[in-house]
Amino acid sequence: MNKRLEEIVVENSDVIIKHWLEQVSEKRKSDYTSAISDELFRSTNREFINLIFSSVDKQGFTTELDDFSERLINLGWPLSYLTDGLQTFRRVTIDFILSQSEKIDSDRFSDVLDMVDKWIDPIINRLVNEYSGSWEHTVSLQRVALQELSAPLIPVMKNITIMPLIGTIDTERAKLIMENLLDGVIKHNSEVVLIDITGVPVVDTMVAHHIIQASEAVRLIGSTCILVGIRPEIAQTIVNLGIDLGKFPTKSSLRKGFETALELTDRKIVHSKEKDQTIENLLDSLDKG
Amino acid sequence: MDFKPCVNIRKEWDIVGARQLGREKAKEIGFGTVDQARIATAISELARNIYLYAGTGKICFEIVDDFEHKGLQIIAVDEGPGIRDISQVMEDGYTTSGGLGAGLPGVKRLMDHFDIISEVGEGTEIRASKWVR
Ligand SMILES: Nc1ncnc2c1ncn2[C@@H]1O[C@H](COP(=O)(O)OP(=O)(O)O)[C@@H](O)[C@H]1O
Ligand SMILES: [Mg+2]
Numbered sequence: 001m002n003k004r005l006e007e008i009v010v011e012n013s014d015v016i017i018k019h020w021l022e023q024v025s026e027k028r029k030s031d032y033t034s035a036i037s038d039e040l041f042r043s044t045n046r047e048f049i050n051l052i053f054s055s056v057d058k059q060g061f062t063t064e065l066d067d068f069s070e071r072l073i074n075l076g077w078p079l080s081y082l083t084d085g086l087q088t089f090r091r092v093t094i095d096f097i098l099s100q101s102e103k104i105d106s107d108r109f110s111d112v113l114d115m116v117d118k119w120i121d122p123i124i125n126r127l128v129n130e131y132s133g134s135w136e137h138t139v140s141l142q143r144v145a146l147q148e149l150s151a152p153l154i155p156v157m158k159n160i161t162i163m164p165l166i167g168t169i170d171t172e173r174a175k176l177i178m179e180n181l182l183d184g185v186i187k188h189n190s191e192v193v194l195i196d197i198t199g200v201p202v203v204d205t206m207v208a209h210h211i212i213q214a215s216e217a218v219r220l221i222g223s224t225c226i227l228v229g230i231r232p233e234i235a236q237t238i239v240n241l242g243i244d245l246g247k248f249p250t251k252s253s254l255r256k257g258f259e260t261a262l263e264l265t266d267r268k269i270v271h272s273k274e275k276d277q278t279i280e281n282l283l284d285s286l287d288k289g
Numbered sequence: 290m291d292f293k294p295c296v297n298i299r300k301e302w303d304i305v306g307a308r309q310l311g312r313e314k315a316k317e318i319g320f321g322t323v324d325q326a327r328i329a330t331a332i333s334e335l336a337r338n339i340y341l342y343a344g345t346g347k348i349c350f351e352i353v354d355d356f357e358h359k360g361l362q363i364i365a366v367d368e369g370p371g372i373r374d375i376s377q378v379m380e381d382g383y384t385t386s387g388g389l390g391a392g393l394p395g396v397k398r399l400m401d402h403f404d405i406i407s408e409v410g411e412g413t414e415i416r417a418s419k420w421v422r
Contacts, residue, residue, distance in 0.1 A: 170301050202308060202326070204333040205389045233326035240327060241395035242381055 005115050008100060009093055010057060017049050019092045024085060036077075044072075048082075052089055056119050065123065069130050079131045083124055090120050151177040153184035160261045161190040162254070166199030174210040181214050185223050192261040193218055196254050198229030208243045215248060224249065224264060228257035295349040296336075298367075304336040307348040314350050314361055319421055327399040328361060328419055334392040335365035335415055341386060343369020343413065353418060360401070360420035368412035375405055 009016065024045055036044075051065045069082065097112050150173045154162045161184055165177070185193060195211065197203065215225035227250045230238070238245065251257035262268055294314075296307040311332040315325045332348060339346035346367025353360050372378050379397065384390030393415075397403040400417040407413040 168305050170305075202329050202333050204330050204337070205391045205395060206333075206337060209389045233323040236323050237326050237330045237399065240399045241330065242391050242398065243389065243395075 005097060005112065006056070008097060010053070012096065012100075013053055016089075016092055016096050017053075019096070020049055020085075020089055021045055023088050023092060027084065027088070044077075045085075048085055049089070052086070052123070055123060065126075066130075069127050073131060073134050079128065082127050086120050086124055086127075090116050147176065151180040153180050153188075155184075155188040155190070156258075159189065159191040159265045160194070160258070161185065161188050161192070162194045162196060164196040164199065168202070169200060169207045169210065171206075174207070177210065178214045178217065181225075182217055182221065185218055185221060190223055192224050192226060192264050194226050194228050194254065194257045194261060196229040196257075197227065197234070198231065198254070200234075203234050203238060205241055205243065208238065208241070208245075212245075212248065226251055226257045226260060228252070228254045293349050293351050293364075295347045297345070297347050298336050298339045299345050301340060304333060304340060307336045308332050311348070311350060311361070311363065314352065315419075318352060318359070318361055320361070320419070324419060324421075328363070331396045331399045331417055331419075332363055334396050335363065335417070338392055339365060339367045339369070343367035346412075353420075358418070358420045360418055362402075362416055362418040363400075365415040365417075366412070367414075371409040371411050371413055372405075372407040373409050375407060379405075 025041075028041065047068060051062065051068055055062050055065055072082065093116050094112055097116075098109070101108065150167075151163060151165070154164070156162055163177070163181060163184075169177070181193060181195075184190065195215070197211075200207065211227065215227070218225040225248075227245070227248060230250060230252060249260070251260060259269070294310065296303060296310055298304065298307065308329045312325055312329045315328045320328065336348050339348070344367075346365065346369065349364040349366070351362040351364065353362050377383055378393050380390075381394045382390040393405075396415075396417055399419075401420050402416075402418040404416040405413070406415075
């Protein structure tokens, strides 16, 4: 019985393909693939419908279909192109089979539906899995990239290190901050670490708590932690929250923090004479001119 | 009173989602940078408490605009374990999780109006509002 139905479909693939292409192009007018050239759209459609037929023929998912979906994923075609295409195939095929039968009783009708479902559903499932697999993959790559970025430590000069924090701090990142800070202090033999929070959008009690703990830990291994880049609105919310940063060195800007770090390591910025002279010469020449 | 958009809190990053929506609303209503930061911080505290102590819940926003006040109300609702002694959790430094214990008293100070209803075994509802000056 099912064999018969399959034959009907494969033998009449021309008509079914024609209907399918019509419907898919019709649908296109109002939708997502509008940025894709007509030619590419047409050739992709042809390839797609042929692959659907060959997987119906071979009773299962083929490697060609795998390659095809992988290519579409890489080109950034939406998953809905594939699922819509398959749903259209389902509709067109069912319509066609039913139009070929003179009399349709409910048994026959449900046989047809079952059989077409058996073709389509595994393909849809497979494609959805591929797509979500590739998203998960992307997300996990981005996660790694983000982790590398999340708590960088920059040894700016001997004994002075800066950790610029940009973006939201969640529990995972807070842990990384602590680890990197302690590792880095030891590795670079830092006497002073500047934590710059200019880029942290919200400093709530959790973030404050982690920063306090981190600086406490830095102090225990013999270094000093200076918190810099506290924006005025952040300073106000910290005060409102009732968090006491009193015993904690803070500076409004990285520049001021850096000057303090230099002092703490017995250094200071000296302007070189030569440069001053150049400027003086320049001013002199302007006067003369 | 306006419509009421909500953010479900199920995982840690939902806290960021709630904060962003709240900040957007606050900007819309016309709050300045400092108040926006206060509102975002209050949302962060309430959302994190839901995440930590109730597991799941939601943060909703209501734009208030009547003859008395214009501003934003944050409503944090959960069906978690509830709070036995409200005056205790409103004390600075009280925590059951090794935190700073500054969240709830902090929210009260960050905002202009603060209301908490809680029943053990039923859940907690906190309303905190800020008025535009
Ligand atoms: N939504 C909630 N449901 C149940 N208990 C809560 C809730 N929010 C806060 N609490 C309790 O109140 C205490 C104080 O909260 P908070 O002031 O935010 O400080 P922290 O979160 O640092 O402990 C928490 O430790 C917790 O026991
Ligand atoms: Mg809290």
